[in-house]
Amino acid sequence: MDGADFGGIGQPGGFRERDKADNHRAGDMTPDDRESGFAAGRNLAGNEGGTGPAGAAADGLGGFGRPPAVLAQRSASGVPDSGSADFAGRWRHAFKLDPDRPVTDEALRKIAASGTDGIIVGGSSGVTQANTAELLARIRRAGPVAVALEVSSLEAVVPGFDGYFIPLVLNSRNRDFIIGHHLEAIRRFGPFMPWDRMAVLAYIILNPDSTAARVAEADMPGDANDVLAMADLADKLLKLPYVYLEYSGTYGDMDLVRRVKNRLVRSRLAYGGGIAGPEQAEAAARHADLTVVGNALYHDLDRALATVRAVSR
Numbered sequence: 001m002d003g004a005d006f007g008g009i010g011q012p013g014g015f016r017e018r019d020k021a022d023n024h025r026a027g028d029m030t031p032d033d034r035e036s037g038f039a040a041g042r043n044l045a046g047n048e049g050g051t052g053p054a055g056a057a058a059d060g061l062g063g064f065g066r067p068p069a070v071l072a073q074r075s076a077s078g079v080p081d082s083g084s085a086d087f088a089g090r091w092r093h094a095f096k097l098d099p100d101r102p103v104t105d106e107a108l109r110k111i112a113a114s115g116t117d118g119i120i121v122g123g124s125s126g127v128t129q130a131n132t133a134e135l136l137a138r139i140r141r142a143g144p145v146a147v148a149l150e151v152s153s154l155e156a157v158v159p160g161f162d163g164y165f166i167p168l169v170l171n172s173r174n175r176d177f178i179i180g181h182h183l184e185a186i187r188r189f190g191p192f193m194p195w196d197r198m199a200v201l202a203y204i205i206l207n208p209d210s211t212a213a214r215v216a217e218a219d220m221p222g223d224a225n226d227v228l229a230m231a232d233l234a235d236k237l238l239k240l241p242y243v244y245l246e247y248s249g250t251y252g253d254m255d256l257v258r259r260v261k262n263r264l265v266r267s268r269l270a271y272g273g274g275i276a277g278p279e280q281a282e283a284a285a286r287h288a289d290l291t292v293v294g295n296a297l298y299h300d301l302d303r304a305l306a307t308v309r310a311v312s313r
């Protein structure tokens with residue numbers, strides 16, 4: 001089995017005719033699913049390989065365009081071994097763009113050319129298949145940069161992304177955000193899931209006032225030990241590829257970021273929240289493996305762009 005078997009959701013380097021035919025057999029996909037997906041997929045042509053400073057462009061294996069050799073290794077069941085690597089395994093910096101927020105083509109061109117390792121498309125509200133597919137197509141036109149979808153709604157799954165981040169909210173009260181939506185996605189899209197281009201983000205939501213906290217019904221941890229226990233759960237018990245400290249909208253506690261990083265032996269640590277410029281990005285990247293910048297793109301683009309270099313200092 002090779003990547004073509006997963007042609008239904010985003011074939012790297014562009015769709016091939018056979019993949020299109022396969023997709024049209026996707027009984028659970030609506031005509032809109034197919035149309036938006038194919039439209040986005042066609043724009044993949046020319047996006048070969050990661051482009052970021054720490055990304056795969058350096059060795060040509062960045063996980064985008066062509067899967068790294070390690071991803072070709074599969075278990076006896078045919079499912080790729082998880083945790084050994086993933087499409088974003090070398091990312092140090094990512095921008096997060098919300099399909100529900102306006103952004104100009106000029107801004108997209110600057111973001112694509114910024115040197116970031118990748119763009120994550122995702123948001124906590126107002127995300128639809130239409131606005132997700134449209135943003136993907138616009139990013140593809142803006143320049144060659146890796147683009148991943150953070151799947152936050154089953155109604156907004158779009159083929160054509162280079163990779164898929166799957167949130168699993170460790171401090172959610174709602175089973176749907178832990179395994180419920182995931183099971184439903186597998187039931188609906190299972191035969192078309194690009195397993196080797198998917199990575200679970202074990203979210204720990206830490207800003208109680210964020211939309212993410214409200215939507216995912218997050219319980220705030222009582223103290224740092226609660227957070228460290230969740231990090232251990234993701235890292236040592238579940239062996240997930242990422243722990244994501246999500247402070248969305250507010251700058252977090254860097255000492256806690258440091259402590260979580262020191263606890264992890266396997267999972268990469270992602271940090272996101274309230275990074276307004278290079279100083280905060282540099283501080284976060286001192287501990288986090290992957291630093292994510294979202295809101296700043298919409299408030300002060302130049303300062304947001306300056307975070308790319310800051311994380312590699």
Ligand code: 1GP
Nearest residue numbers: 248249272273274294295
């Ligand atoms: C949001 O963690 C990201 O999911 C980034 O947060 O928007 O606050 O930068 P900001």
